[in-house]
Structure formats: C-alpha cells, structure tokens
Amino acid sequence: MRQLGLREMLQILGIWIAQVVVLNEVELLSFINPYVYPIIILMLPVESKRAPVLIAAFVLGFSIDLMEQSSGIHAFACSWVGFLRPRLVRLVSTQRGFDFGALSLRDMGWQKFMFYAFSGLWIHHYFLFVIDEHSLSGWLFHLLDATYTAVFSLLIILMVQLLAGRKTAASL
C-alpha cells in the first residue's frame, strides 16, 4: 500500500479547510450547500485497503461534524461513501483491473472520473439529507436534492482540478 505523501496530506487539509471555512457558508440558489470534502475519500490511492479507507472516511465525517456541530450526520454519510467506494472503484475499472494510475481526473479521463466522483458525492449527499431530515418519507425530495447538490459539488471539484493545474490534479 502506498503511503500518502506530504503534498497529498496538505491537499487533503486544504480541501478540509476550504469546506469548513468557505463552502459551508455558501448557499447557492438559497438551498444548495455544496459539500466537496467527500472527494478526499474518493481520491485516496487506489491500492488502499478498504477497512482503513472506511475508518478514514468515518473520522473525516466526524471532524466535519465537530466543526458544524452537527453530531454524527457527516460521519454517517461518509461511512456510506467509504463502504461503497470499493464497489464504485470496481465499476470504473475494466475486467483486467485498473487501467489508470490514480483516482483522478487526469488518470481516469473525463467520463470515468465524472461518473465515479458524481456517484460518490451523490451517495454522500443522499444519506446526509436523509439522516439530517430524520425521515425516509421525503425520499423523492432527497433524491432530487442530492442530485442538484452533487452537480454543484462536482462542478466545484472539476473547476479546482482544472485550475490547480496538471501537476496537482495528478497527485490527488
């Protein structure tokens, strides 16, 4: 298993801070609050074992909960992402295995990366909204809400990946 380099750790910290400080304050069209931080889980190295990824996802979610004072809902949603990540990775790989180096826009190409990132974000948003509202009754509303929000989150991620330049995009 590949260790995370200093640069990648700084990038993770950067995304985390951006989420807590800036993005949590944004309300697009008055109801969309984009969450980009689940991309940290999604972009951990391909070779990572699934259990550490799951635990890392939970810890990440819990850290956002601490900042948001939202007690457990992000941890809940993130552990779903960590749990389903191996399946998502299998979906985007070919039968022979991964034909890309890292789970990033540059290595996967537009189509695969957008599918992968969107699915991951959508899972996170969906479970976040469901648990936040404490109800399954508004499931259709949650489906739509998760979709809108995931589109915006993905747009932000793509913009950052493009703006950050090829070098940075490659490593995370």
Next chain:
Amino acid sequence: MKRLIDLLFRHRFTLLFLFLQALALGTLYSSAHYQRSKWTGWTSEVENSLFSWRSDLRSYFSLKQWNEQLRQENAALRSLMKESHFELFSRDSLQIDTLHNRQFQYRAARVINNSISMENNTLTLDKGRVHGILPGMGVVSEKGIVGVVLSSSAHYSTVLSLLHSRFSTSGHIRSTGYFGRVFWPGGDHRRARIEDVPIESRLSKGDLIYSSAHSSVFPPDQWIGRISLVERSEATDFLSGELQLSVDFADLNSVYVVQNLLRAERDSLESLKPAL
C-alpha cells in the same frame, strides 16, 4: 464455533461499517451531545480560532447587501444636505434661516449588544453621554424605529428595545391618518401589535404604520411596520392588528440616536395645569 468466527471474519468489512454507522447514529441520538461535552476540551481552542476566522470570512458574503444599504442611506443623507436645498430668499436679504430651524438631531451609533429572545429586550450602543446621548432619546435605524435610550454612561448607553414589555408608542396609519398604540406582546421578534384603533379607520392588511407626531421621542413618519392581520374585539369598538416590524432586530448593526431639540419646550407646555 469455528464456522461462526469464519462467518464473522468473512464479513468483517460489513461489520466494521455497521459498527461505524451505529457509532454515528449513537452520536446523533445521544442527548448528551457527545462532541460538546467530551471533545470540547481539546477542540474548543481550534474551533474558536477557526470560528472567528470563519465569521470574518462570512462577513464578505454579505458585503454586497451592506453596500446597498449604505448607498441608500447615503442617498437619503445627501438629500438632506444644505446643497440639496434651494434658498428661499437671496442671501443678502436674510442672513439667518428662520424658516428651517432644526428640530431633530441625529447621532450615529453602533449596536454592540442586542437581545431578541427574552421577554424584555435591551440593546447596548457604543456611544454615551460624552457623545451627547441622554436617557429618553429615541433610537431609529434606517428601516424604522428601534427603541428609547434607557440610561447612558460616559461611553455607552442602553436602549429599551421595541421588543420590551414596557415599550409602547403611538403608531400612525399612513393611508387613513388614524392612530393606535403599538407595543410588543412578546414572542416573535418580527411581529408587534397595534391596538385601540378606531373602527372607522378601516384598518386593513398591508397598511403601513409610521410613528406619529404624538410622540415627543421619535420624529414623525419613521416606519414601524406593515399590518399583517386585523382583529375586531367584540367588547369595544376598536380594532387591533398584528404588524410585521420593518426593523429586523436579529440583524441590527447601525442605528441613529435622535434628539428632539424642542422636547423640553413641548413637555413643559404639556405639563402645565390649566389655569381656570
């Protein structure tokens, strides 16, 4: 037994997942707010510095709104400037303006403390006696009336907010000219009540309520609110109504303290006993 352990081992990832889910839900449903009680110790330092950083940043998001507010205020003030007035008489024939003596003196102040959730709410302003602020002066914001100065120290003063059970003022219905008593019944900080409005005023939803000249504290025609509900009491021939306050007390930053320069004169006149 071995098979059970095998089974558990085979599904260890799912079990880990379920365990984490349970942990998250436990945190969510435990009434003791886990993170508040237990983690406060080591996170509060980081949190507080981050929170203050965040609130600094947050203020950037409302800059546009503030600018708009300031622009409107500037426009209103500009129209009050001497340059905005035409001269009724040429300068050489009349040196002293006897037509326009100032009655209301405005002083800008900032709200440094504010409550809206209590039964009796007060504000604290960052100006006091040194700046000429004395008890009894009215406090308005650019959106409408806010309260009355309760007491003032050298550099600060406290204000009896409109959201106080002791606050009451005379409201003037813009469309018909009738008056009523405006007060706050408690509860919602966006709603007040108007009572004792004569029935012939035909008070209706949407009517605008302004401060009236009955008050010696507030300048006339300061906005108070908009009628959102009208009730008729069976016992008396008066209407009462609920009004949506024009000032958002939850978002109150800058206010003006108004001094009625003729108040002493008016009060002493009004307190004269009729000499019969």
